[in-house]
Amino acid sequence: MFLWxxxxxxxxxxxxxxGKWLPWxxxxxxxxxxxxxYGGLIYAPADYQQGESxxxxxxxxxxxxxxxxxxxxxxxxxxVIIVWRMKLAEVVLISSAPIGASFTFLALATGSLWGKPMWxxxxxxxxxxxxxxxxxxxxxxxxxxxxAIDDKRIASRAVAILAxxxxxxxxIIHYSVEWxxxxxxxxxxxxxxxxxxxMRMLIPLLIMALAFKIxxxxxxxxxxxxxxxxxxxxxxxxxELSGSN
Amino acid sequence: MNRLSxxxxxxxxxxxxxxxxxxxRGELANPLLFFVMVIxxxxxxxxxxxxxxxxxxxxxxxxxxxxxxxxxxxxxxxSDFEDGSxxxxxxxxxxxxxxxxxxxxxxxxVTGLPLLLMAPVLAEMLGMxxxxxxxxxxxxxxxxxxxxxxxxxxxxxxIGLRKGGIILSLLVLPLYVPVLIFxxxxxxxxxxxxxxxxxxxxxxxxxxxxVSLSPWATSAALKMSMx
Numbered sequence: 001m002f003l004w005x006x007x008x009x010x011x012x013x014x015x016x017x018x019g020k021w022l023p024w025x026x027x028x029x030x031x032x033x034x035x036x037x038y039g040g041l042i043y044a045p046a047d048y049q050q051g052e053s054x055x056x057x058x059x060x061x062x063x064x065x066x067x068x069x070x071x072x073x074x075x076x077x078x079x080v081i082i083v084w085r086m087k088l089a090e091v092v093l094i095s096s097a098p099i100g101a102s103f104t105f106l107a108l109a110t111g112s113l114w115g116k117p118m119w120x121x122x123x124x125x126x127x128x129x130x131x132x133x134x135x136x137x138x139x140x141x142x143x144x145x146x147x148a149i150d151d152k153r154i155a156s157r158a159v160a161i162l163a164x165x166x167x168x169x170x171x172i173i174h175y176s177v178e179w180x181x182x183x184x185x186x187x188x189x190x191x192x193x194x195x196x197x198x199m200r201m202l203i204p205l206l207i208m209a210l211a212f213k214i215x216x217x218x219x220x221x222x223x224x225x226x227x228x229x230x231x232x233x234x235x236x237x238x239x240e241l242s243g244s245n
Numbered sequence: 246m247n248r249l250s251x252x253x254x255x256x257x258x259x260x261x262x263x264x265x266x267x268x269x270r271g272e273l274a275n276p277l278l279f280f281v282m283v284i285x286x287x288x289x290x291x292x293x294x295x296x297x298x299x300x301x302x303x304x305x306x307x308x309x310x311x312x313x314x315x316x317x318x319x320x321x322x323x324s325d326f327e328d329g330s331x332x333x334x335x336x337x338x339x340x341x342x343x344x345x346x347x348x349x350x351x352x353x354x355v356t357g358l359p360l361l362l363m364a365p366v367l368a369e370m371l372g373m374x375x376x377x378x379x380x381x382x383x384x385x386x387x388x389x390x391x392x393x394x395x396x397x398x399x400x401x402x403x404i405g406l407r408k409g410g411i412i413l414s415l416l417v418l419p420l421y422v423p424v425l426i427f428x429x430x431x432x433x434x435x436x437x438x439x440x441x442x443x444x445x446x447x448x449x450x451x452x453x454x455x456v457s458l459s460p461w462a463t464s465a466a467l468k469m470s471m472x
Contacts, residue, residue, distance in 0.1 A: 082465070137419040144412050145402060157469045158402045162416060165398055165462050169420050172451075176423035180430060 009088040011228050012237035018221040025218040032211035039204025047201075056114045058204060062212040064107040064128075067135060068170075070100030070216065074142070075167035078160035088224075090156035091231070093163065094146050095223040099216060101139035108132055127181035131174045138166045152231060254339045255347045262351030265324070276317040277359045283309040284367050295372050302371035303381065303432035310360050310385060311421055314392040315414055317356040318400050321348055321393075322467070326404050335471055342460035345467070349390075349397050349460070357389035373436070380435035380445075384428035387448040394455040395420050401466035424451060 040058035047054040077093035080086050111129055112122045123129065142159050149155035232238050249257065266273055287305050288298055325331040325348075334344050364385055368378045399417040403409030431444035 134419045134422055137415065141412075141416040141419065144415050148403070148406050148408070148412050154405075154469060154472065158466065161398070161462055161466050161469065162402060165420070168458070169423075172423050173419070176426045176447075180426040 009086050011087060011091075011232055011235075014088055015225055015228055015237075015241075018225055022218065022221055025214055025221070029211055029214045029218055032207055032214060036204050036208035036211050039200075039207060044201045044204055045198065050118060053114065053117045056110050057201075058208045060107060060110040060114060061205060062209040063103045063110065064132065065209055066212050066216055067100060067104040067107050067132065069213070070096050070103060071135065071138070071163070071167065071170065074100065074163045078163035078167075081156060081160035082164070087231075090153070090160075091224050091227045092220065093159060094142075094156060095220055095227050097139055097142045097146070097159075099219050099223070101136060101143065103212075103216075104132060104136040104139055108136065125181070127174075127178040130181070131177040134173055134177070135170070138170075142166070248338070251339055251343060254337075255343055258334075258344055258347040259351050262348060263354065266351070266355045272320060273355055273359070276313045276356045277363055279316060280309050280313040280360055280363060281367065283312060284371070288371075299372040299374065302368060302373040303377065303429050303436070305371065306364060306367060306381065307384075307388075307425055307429050307432075310364075310389060311392065311418075311425060313360060314356060314389055315396060315417055315421075317352075318393075318396040318413065318417070319410070320356075321352045321397055321400050322404050323400075326470075331467065332471060335468060341464035341467070345397065345460040345463045346456070349393050349463075352397075353390050353393040357385075357393060360389060361385045373432075376438070377432050377436035380441055381432050383445060384431050384448060387445070387452050388424045388428045391424050391448070391451050391455050392421060394459040397463045398459055398466055401463045401470060403470075404467070405470045424448065427451075 036058060040055055044055070046052050074093050074096050077089040077096070080089040081093065108129065111132070115124060115129075116122050142162055145162055146152075146155045146159045149158055229238055229241075284305055287301070291297065291301075322331060325334070335341060337344065361382060364381055365378055368381055373381065396413075396417050399413050399420075400409075402416065403413050406412065427444045427447045431441040431448070434441040434444065
């Protein structure tokens with residue numbers, strides 16, 4: 001198993017494997033996206049309270065889930081970097097950051113689009129919105145720190161430490177924001193309560209979540225490949241690769 | 246020559262840092278002046294309405310304290326980094342997290358403690374209720390060491406950079422959010438006459454958590470920055 005781990009972690013090997021996987025991931029993502037969008041936009045019934053506008057949930061919720069998931073991936077890579085100094089983990093960590101930031105931004109943007117008809121305002125200082133915004137700042141911090149340090153090996157280790165510190169803080173930030181919200185605001189915001197979501201609404205949501213996850217892997221592989229080429233541009237396998245084309 | 250024990254090393258380092266600061270008193274006054282001036286700007290910007298000022302005083306004082314703490318962070322490791330004594334510390338036989346803790350303690354004594362002494366004056370100027378003022382001091386006493394401890398991680402990560410300042414604020418401010426929330430809500434609660442022990446307990450929890458964890462992260466980051 002460790003042999004496999006080691007082999008998969010070597011840049012040229014990963015570059016090749018990821019290249020082979022990409023078309024398949026693309027096709028799967030496309031199919032899931034079509035299925036999820038059809039399910040969400042046409043098949044699922046309109047919400048009895050929110051009418052048609054609830055359908056933005058099919059973008060909003062998967063994006064919000066992914067925004068957390070990607071940070072977890074980054075923190076995991078951070079641990080791998082600190083413990084094993086694995087090159088591939090460095091590339092995965094830093095390639096994940098812009099993707100995760102985009103998911104976070106997407107969640108915020110769709111949330112505010114959803115908020116306008118529901119709450120009557122583009123932005124409310126709701127607990128979830130606020131902690132999502134802070135999550136966006138954490139992502140931007142990772143990106144900023146990485147781009148500020150010229151030596152990319154050192155930058156990766158710095159970012160690894162930051163990602164681990166961040167992941168310890170995410171639950172603390174989340175719960176303090178929730179506490180802050182209940183103290184300062186009171187129940188002025190009627191939250192969309194979904195204790196018993198209709199199955200016909202839930203299934204497209206799960207399909208969309210899966211589609212987003214596969215999109216993440218796809219985007220990750222693509223930018224990892226680019227990042228690997230950039231970092232290893234002086235190594236032999238890149239030279240061979242560019243020579244053969 | 247006998248070797249220093251760990252606690253001796255801690256105290257020596259603390260005293261060395263304090264001596265260095267007292268030889269250069271300008272640095273001592275800067276964060277404090279910044280703190281006072283930021284707070285002075287608020288009544289000028291939003292108007293000197295006593296009720297309004299009293300209402301937002303906890304928030305203003307805490308945001309100003311946060312910014313002052315952040316701006317002074319750079320001095321924790323900067324001069325030692327530049328003259329090479331940080332490398333000597335990393336090479337020493339004592340565990341780095343303990344030495345980091347000594348440096349952060351010294352930093353808090355020269356930047357956090359003055360804020361604590363200045364805060365009652367500013368609170369009075371903003372017309373804060375007197376029952377809230379005691380809690381204000383308590384939150385500053387507990388909260389500012391947390392700011393120094395968390396901030397030291399950020400400084401250690403950015404110490405090698407030429408333009409680390411802006412990156413530092415991007416790294417550190419999101420992590421300061423919990424402290425800000427609980428401190429401000431404790432003061433608000435005290436002003437309204439509630440029991441604020443939950444908030445104080447949370448702040449204490451943050452303090453213990455950051456005392457025990459952040460020196461490790463800081464020393465890992467320092468080793469990374471010096472490599």
